[in-house]
Amino acid sequence: MSYEGKAAILSEAGKDAEIVDITIDNPGPNEVLVKLVASGVCHTDLTVKVLNGNGMKFPIVLGHEGAGIVEAVGEGVTHLKPGDPVVIAYRAPCEVCPACRRGDPRHCYAALRPGLRIRRKSDGAYCSQVLRCGTFATRTVVHAKAAIKMPEEMPLEKACLIACGVVTGVGATMNTTKVWPGASVAVVGCGGVGLSVIQGAKIAHAKQIIAVDINDTKLQWARDFGATHTVNAREVGGDPVATVRNLVTDQWPGYEGGVDFAFEATGRMACIEQAVRMVNYNGTAVTIGFPASTDEVTLSVGNIDTGVYWNKVNLTVSHCGDALPSTDFPLLAQLYLQGQLDLDRMVTQEIELGDVEAAFHMMEAGNVIRSVIRY
Ligand SMILES: NC(=O)c1ccc[n+]([C@@H]2O[C@H](COP(=O)([O-])OP(=O)(O)OC[C@H]3O[C@@H](n4cnc5c(N)ncnc54)[C@H](O)[C@@H]3O)[C@@H](O)[C@H]2O)c1
Numbered sequence: 001m002s003y004e005g006k007a008a009i010l011s012e013a014g015k016d017a018e019i020v021d022i023t024i025d026n027p028g029p030n031e032v033l034v035k036l037v038a039s040g041v042c043h044t045d046l047t048v049k050v051l052n053g054n055g056m057k058f059p060i061v062l063g064h065e066g067a068g069i070v071e072a073v074g075e076g077v078t079h080l081k082p083g084d085p086v087v088i089a090y091r092a093p094c095e096v097c098p099a100c101r102r103g104d105p106r107h108c109y110a111a112l113r114p115g116l117r118i119r120r121k122s123d124g125a126y127c128s129q130v131l132r133c134g135t136f137a138t139r140t141v142v143h144a145k146a147a148i149k150m151p152e153e154m155p156l157e158k159a160c161l162i163a164c165g166v167v168t169g170v171g172a173t174m175n176t177t178k179v180w181p182g183a184s185v186a187v188v189g190c191g192g193v194g195l196s197v198i199q200g201a202k203i204a205h206a207k208q209i210i211a212v213d214i215n216d217t218k219l220q221w222a223r224d225f226g227a228t229h230t231v232n233a234r235e236v237g238g239d240p241v242a243t244v245r246n247l248v249t250d251q252w253p254g255y256e257g258g259v260d261f262a263f264e265a266t267g268r269m270a271c272i273e274q275a276v277r278m279v280n281y282n283g284t285a286v287t288i289g290f291p292a293s294t295d296e297v298t299l300s301v302g303n304i305d306t307g308v309y310w311n312k313v314n315l316t317v318s319h320c321g322d323a324l325p326s327t328d329f330p331l332l333a334q335l336y337l338q339g340q341l342d343l344d345r346m347v348t349q350e351i352e353l354g355d356v357e358a359a360f361h362m363m364e365a366g367n368v369i370r371s372v373i374r375y
């Protein structure tokens with residue numbers, strides 16, 4: 001048996017996403033077929049388009065921030081059944097790589113993926129799925145361990161945001177780093193990911209949360225989500241580092257301190273360099289934005305105040321908030337249900353599948369936190 005559906009796909013480099021009919025094969029062993037209820041539009045989907053597929057084989061089903069209802073399960077799947085509400089994870093640990101074998105699944109080298117199950121109906125061509133998900137589709141097939149069961153009371157049109165933007169941002173403060181109560185935090189880039197970093201820092205009881213963006217609407221939203229200070233980088237000549245450092249209240253005499261943690265969530269190389277210069281002695285700079293394969297950053301090592309050596313900077317990367325989806329997704333759902341994590345205001349607009357390109361344009365214009373496709 002096979003299933004029918006519709007998907008937003010990239011058919012070739014340089015083309016816009018188009019809505020096409022798809023045929024979905026039965027889920028294979030250890031796979032599940034999910035009927036999607038909602039999918040957030042993350043900047044990474046736009047980046048995959050801008051980077052002409054970023055190495056993926058065309059046609060490509062976009063989308064990786066999805067939630068839905070299990071419709072069919074493959075052989076060997078016992079933990080899920082048709083009707084279960086799930087959020088789809090793009091980094092479900094493989095259980096066999098060196099990191100998984102030594103008991104560190106958050107740093108799994110590879111993620112579990114389904115076989116090729118989605119075909120373009122017009123010519124039968126098998127489709128790749130962005131980040132093994134492909135949620136800009138009415139139905140998709142994912143690895144069963146990548147489908148994380150949600151509590152029945154969790155609204156899936158909000159829960160979908162947990163899959164990428166929210167777990168990435170909150171996870172960067174809980175897993176990649178451990179923001180401590182009383183810490184000072186800077187967040188460069190206040191889109192869906194950066195605002196989630198701000199929410200994570202607030203949940204961790206950071207004392208100062210300094211939000212940086214180039215868009216005043218984003219900075220207002222940053223305040224709404226818990227930023228204590230905002231800096232428009234454009235108003236300080238494009239380099240917000242000195243302004244951020246001056247805002248830090250916990251200063252040591254004779255030492256121009258910075259923040260304990262600086263998170264870059266823009267995908268702009270200049271902002272990585274800025275985050276590195278924002279931190280205090282032994283501080284941690286976290287880069288989250290998605291780079292192009294040619295992107296490079298030049299860092300000062302020897303500058304006496306902010307150089308990586310003298311300031312003893314820890315520079316790290318966050319992939320999906322170093323999440324363990326099977327524990328972190330239910331935790332984030334619980335934080336939402338308890339009123340500690342705001343997903344409602346993260347949804348700027350609900351759209352239809354055919355509005356994906358318009359949603360990309362709005363994202364580029366900086367008018368949305370998240371557009372959420374409702375199926
Ligand atoms: N590492 C991961 O696991 C992961 C997960 C999700 C998204 N991402 C990446 O994270 C980045 C952010 O994603 P998003 O969905 O929040 O995007 P977004 O477009 O919603 O937000 C980006 C924000 O950066 C701001 N910005 C742009 N240039 C800036 C500058 N010079 N200084 C300060 N702010 C600036 C924009 O105004 C915008 O508010 C993207 O590159 C995305 O691909 C990475």
Ligand SMILES: [Zn+2]
Pocket residue numbers: 093094095096097098099100101105107108109110
């Ligand atoms: Zn692994």
Ligand SMILES: [Zn+2]
Pocket residue numbers: 042043044045064065164165
């Ligand atoms: Zn994403």
